[in-house]
Amino acid sequence: MDWEWDSRSHKKIHTGKSSIKKLKDEWLWQPFKIKSAAGGNRSYQVGELLEDEVYPCAFCNGTGERPKGSKCPVCKGKGTASVEPPAVRCAYCRGTGEEKPRTIITCTACRGKGIVHVEEPIEICPHCKGTGKEPTNKLVCIKCRGKGVVTVKREKEREIYDSEEIEKFGDFAQETYQVNKKERPIRSAVSGSEKEALEVIKRLGKSDRIAVAKNMSPPISSSYAEQLCNALLKKGLIVREGVLYSII
The missing domain is CATH 1.10.10 (Arc Repressor Mutant, subunit A)
Incomplete structure (x- = not known):
């Protein structure tokens, strides 16, 4: 079964065509929403720079517990995680801190924090198009390591x-x-x-x-x-x- 993007909802839909791998456009990054510890959702763009040093722990959503009644393995019950600025939301897990949605396995790229440090200047990863995933599978992108962005090599000053x-x-x-x-x-x-x-x-x-x-x-x-x-x-x-x- 082949797939294509629905431009209105940014979701993949069945086409009914034969199964032909056409992955170049399937993995183009789209904005995603993350539920905050205070409630509500916010959309984040890939490469949106964050300058704080402390953030609500993504894996436990700032509660300090994951699973309920147990200390979160990422923040050790503190409910917060520290990342050296500048930083971006992890593209691989979409900032959830989870390896797969609704699982208790921490993200390989951000180790459950949902935030990863970057070195400026940055640009969208040309290999994964900002998804943080390999174009041919769901493994972490070998170019950006799941960040969705890469550091632009500074022009050597002569x-x-x-x-x-x-x-x-x-x-x-x-x-x-x-x-x-x-x-x-x-x-x-x-x-x-x-x-x-x-x-x-x-x-x-x-x-x-x-x-x-x-x-x-x-x-x-x-x-x-x-x-x-x-x-x-x-x-x-x-x-x-x-x-x-x-x-x-």
Whole structure:
């Protein structure tokens, strides 16, 4: 029996056709809802960055018991789990902390916490399309390890030495400066992430780290945005007035 996606409900439905493996589109990630310890549901997008350090334990839903009457094996009865920020909801178990729905086996990817630490910058895993699962089976994705996202390799910054020309990146400042051996120290080129942050600041005008973080594509955490802005400050490409950054 073959399957296809119902675009309205984001669920797979029977087609009645012969069984032919057509898995590329079947595993495309869709938003999912998670029940919180306080009650109610919330939809989470894959790669949505979380910056807290403590979260309700996903495996016991913050009760500290799993099964009822016994200490939760994940949080040891505390009802909370700690994860170093930044973090994302586990794509493999959809943030439930369970290996399979309604089971008492902890998720292989997040070890029952429902949250996993990531290194920024991130992008949707190109191998599993954000599901956290292998395209041909239901095992943990070998590329992202169930997170649904992967770390983008930073563009290697090449060092520019004395008497070499350096380019000041950005469509708004395509000018070339000559490094004077006596007057200017060794500098390095702007990385891809720094260039994007520079363009965001130029577009918004005076901006704080939160505004820069939200306007990056994809959005990043405010702490990572601050790192990028500080790097641009050291390279003399922007100035800071209080908490606001602006182009020189």
